Amino acid sequence: MPAAGATKSPSPIPTTETNAPEAGGAEGESAISEEAWRAMDTILKNIYAYRDQEGHDVSKIFHRRVNKRANPDYYDVIKEPMAMSVIKSNVSSRIYRTFAEFVRDFALVYNRPQSQAYEDALALK
16 A cells, blocks of 8 residues: 555555655655665675676666666566666755655566576575
8 A cells, every 4th residue: 555645656666755844854854864875885885796607797788777668668667667777866956855765766677488587686695
């Protein structure tokens, strides 16, 4: 069940966005501590740096949004496209209002079962 004031997401991933102000803060104000911002930055750095046993950069495919020309069905299937570069920018700009929004964005990264992206996502998980 969505949180009180939650907006309906076209994605099957439950939304963490709300129309209501965060508890203890004004609307749009982040409720994230300095420690949590550092944790998000550390998570991103570790994911970017991770290599599998063969030296393959398993996060590389998730760095940028999927090219619409190369994968025309992507934007038909995925209504909220996401990439690690967007997450990194959101952390650097302190866009997130809750840690759950950060986690949700990682859940929005696109991959199909049996694809290299899917296998790389499993390795990162």
